[in-house]
Amino acid sequence: MTARLLRAEWTKLRTVRGWMAGLAASSLLVLGLGLLFAAGGHSSCSQGPVEVPCPTPPLSRDGRAVEDRFFFVSRSLDGDGGITARVTAMNGQIRLPDATPGVRNVVSGVVPWAKAGIMVKESTKQGAAYAAVMVTGAHGVRMQHDFTEDVAGSAGGAPRWLRLTRTGETITGEESPDGRRWTTVGTARLTGLAHRVRIGLFAASPGDVRVVRNPLGGSASASRFTEVTATMDEVTVRGAGTGGTWSRDDIGVELGPDGNPHHPGAFVGNGGTFALTGTGDIAPDTSNGRIEHALTGVLIALVVVVAVMVSFATAEYRRGLIRTTLLAGPRRGRMAVAKAVVAGAATFAFALPATAVTPPLARGILRGNGVFTLPVGTLTEVRVVVGVAALLAVAAVLAVALGLLFRRGAAAAVAAITALVVPYVLATASILPDEVSRWLLRLTPAAGFAVQQSIPEYAHVIGHYAPAAGYFPLPPWAGFAVLCAYAVVALGLAAYRLERRDA
Amino acid sequence: MRRELHAEWTKLRTVPGPGLLLLGVVVATVAVSGVAAGVMDCAAAGCGLDAVRVSLFGVQAGQALVALLAVAVVCGEYGTGMVATTLAAMPRRTVTLAAKATLVTGLTLGAGVPAVLGSLLAGRLLLPGGGFTPEHGYPPLSLADAATLRAAAGSVLYLGLVALLATGVAVAVRDQVAACGAVLGLLHLFPIVVLMVRDEDLQRILWQLSPVNAGLAVQATTDLASMPVGPWAGLGVVACWAAAALVGGGLLLRLRDA
Structure with a gap:
């Protein structure tokens, strides 16, 4: 039964050309903006009047700069x-x-x-x-x-x-x-x-x-x-x-x-x-470039993914397809979960290749331009790559849940973007004090962005440990868990409302 | 044009959405401004913060609802198929669009005035508690101050221009969700991209092009010389964006089947 529901939802997602194009575009955005960012980064050092390649920081025994x-x-x-x-x-x-x-x-x-x-x-x-x-x-x-x-x-x-x-x-x-x-x-x-x-x-x-x-x-x-x-x-x-x-x-x-x-x-x-x-x-060394800088395009991909997945959820209401869907699979809660699972899995499958390929490519381009990227352990790199793809996937689940909850595309899209993107933008790129920015990144779904932080805070090294500098108040997986909690609660509410309301 | 305005006004007034959204613009703007004014602190003289800008911070939240209002008014018709009736009754499409844009912008300006005044009042009441006192070089906010008046009037106009911009984008995109994504992406993500760019000259140019960065330059009352664009020129940048969106949307509306 569940397999059939999943298959039905996947068929709906797959056969709308705009949605597939949107997902592909989101993955190309991650790659393209990452490479653009890398191509634009240059650094040069001078020794008197002579320009020389910048010295790279020394590495410790464990490969850390x-x-x-x-x-x-x-x-x-x-x-x-x-x-x-x-x-x-x-x-x-x-x-x-x-x-x-x-x-x-x-x-x-x-x-x-x-x-x-x-x-x-x-x-x-x-x-x-x-x-x-x-x-x-x-x-x-x-x-x-x-x-x-x-x-x-x-x-x-x-x-x-x-x-x-x-x-x-x-x-x-x-x-x-x-x-x-x-x-x-x-x-x-x-x-x-x-x-x-x-x-x-x-x-x-x-x-x-x-x-x-x-x-x-x-x-x-x-x-x-x-x-x-x-x-x-x-x-x-x-x-x-x-x-x-x-x-x-x-x-x-x-x-x-x-x-x-x-x-x-x-x-x-x-x-x-x-x-x-x-x-x-x-x-x-905490002063050089980080691998997650190459993944800044995720923010823009996130808006595209949210738009696609809100449409995926609300288009059925606009077209009346929802009645057919519920006639074919009358257990409404299951339908909501199946939709969310398909949305999350498809987003993850589109995002992962882009998030996996972009950091090494960007690192290579930056090295050619004389910019050093701080090396991190394999486990950390895998966590950043998989975590960012999962961030997009959970955002897709949240978008589907809000779409089913609001039933109106515009309202759901604004709600999802306001919950995910706006706190992050305010915390990292506005004039808010650091402490307020930290609370924004603890309490809102934007906490999930913590999963991309590759260099930890060191208590014995003085530095500017603020969201604006790429330091999140929560540990990577804790921040991601906050986002997941929001998605689960929203999906639960959506399933509950779906059961209680006429379609 | 009167008939078109009357028809659009009737459509707007007879559904609850637009009214609620306008109320939302006022509430969100004042609330976010109040929170910003409450959390900011200025420990000593010369802390480099612009009190007027801080107290108008909520405009950045209000603009999202303005965009939603414009998108809902335009794309709602495409969602329900009502647009066919609208265009059958009023075949002059450019005029219909002009009527829609006029109404949405007028309503936004109407909501913008209480939103901005409420924000300034919240700032006037809350900022002294955070150290924005005359001893630190911050007299109480007052519209009698020419720069503050310009910032307030400019913020209202800014919201109006965002409404025009969103109307144009919505007509071009037609799909509610895609239009919301496009407008909010343009407004909220442009500033992030600007910060991402490392090249300082390019960063300055992008800053001047970004509708939010350049447009909100109108709120600045201190350190004007260091801004990449002047207050009114910045508003001009948003006006260009709005004009381009409306012209593009209008052309598409004329050329495409509805």
Whole structure:
């Protein structure tokens, strides 16, 4: 019985040329707009007067793009060992927006995530595995490793004793207020860590991120130079092969047009006291392009899909076909479900090839134009591709449900577009404050767009984590579940009304 | 033209839909404006927000219902087949379209006035609570202020132009759902596409072409120099869109079978 209902609905959908053309158009829109977007993206970097390809960010061991820029004073360590140091003070400077155009506005201060402490790193190469325990500007003592992992220690700042111990692949970070009573902050397991590693002191200070509201809609963030100078003493290094001299590495420093380092770090050793000056951050890269940028055409495809599916549901009322349909299959609720299933499945089948093909193609075009796309794991990419196709499919179900509920095409179309597209547009492209935008993307069906977010928020990395920048308030599948809940409730109401009302 | 106007008015007045939609325009505009005025905050002087623009935010919601009104009036006839009767009784199709457009626009302007005034009143009452106070450089909203008056009058005219635009698109498309999709897509998605474009020059050009972005420039009262188009020029852009839609729709109406 159900199979026959499904077949009947599929026949109705399939045999109206406009609807099939609409579904095909929606899938071409995803592809076409994605490629258009990619073709329009260019980036170029200059070295003095010469234009050079932009440098690509370093990759960590797990293939993630990272920022790895800090000042490192280190010795070699073979096998097990450790380091102890006391961070006595942190000072620095922050560049603020120019008060007078063209005049640098620099104040002294330390940004909240400025960090200084001790580190074990596989090599001085950018992206190499590391574990570190550190004092931060305003977030207390932290133990971090492999760029994404972060554990909080005590809340106090400098002065503070820090100790890092390596045993095989395990590195333990400890802290102490006085150098006698030690508490463990965390342990990191760096699988496959080489026998010979670097061990030493480091300092880094991420850019000061300020968000400016754009009066034309949306907001923009700018990151400005900051620098930290950390004073450390009571430094002891334990272990085999640590007897050499300290080597100084300005990891990830860029050379300016004149060939000199741009914003160099510094190291001053005075007896047992060390002063390290560093800039930059040791963190995942969140500033480059994302795979979901290639799928922006989904928004426009969504309007087309909604229009097709509302028509699919309401055309029967306009033409009186609904009476024939209900005569042939008198169980009305089942008819509504069959219609929704056919609408969802057909939309998914049309959308999936487009959402699967577009990101890799766009990534290739962007690479040719010198634009780097942040790499993500296969599972994340599959989730984005399948999730966005499913987003369109669930939107189709919602559109059918609203069509059956309202019976009038125009009203149902406006309701569906207002529920799905308008909150997303308001949240990402208007002058609404970030907090209101987040609530819009929690409570409305537009929450489903969260499924496309490929780069998560990192609590230990400062950034502009707002819907306008592509960060959704709900986790991907939770946001998608909100959309599904709306679709299910609407379909339930439609089935109920269908049973109760004359057709 | 009088006969056509009378006939269209009779059709409009004798179904409940248009009246409800006009009421909806007022309610949605004032409600969304009120919410926007309630949630926005200005913590200190120089927060860069335009109080008039914030309090007229609901026009962006009201325009969707204006579009729905125009689409319902035009496409409703195609859905029921009534259009054959209409055109048999009034064979001068251009005049019939003109009568329809006049009525829809007139009603929209009529609903737009209370909608915009209500929004400004909501802003005047709610904005000071969010820090939009004279100390922060925001005197209470008042129509005595020339820029505010221009923003209010311009917003009403903007809604009228959206009605004309939607009428033209609806006549061209004929199908209710497709017409709604086309008009709402044009209004709501154009701004997204503009933000998507990375090239700044192209972005500026698209911004100037977008009916919502350019049209709502008429609401701006601060920082006019940084807008890609001036207030009245922006309204002119929407007028061009509306004219193009009406001319296209009118031609199709004359050339095609109904």
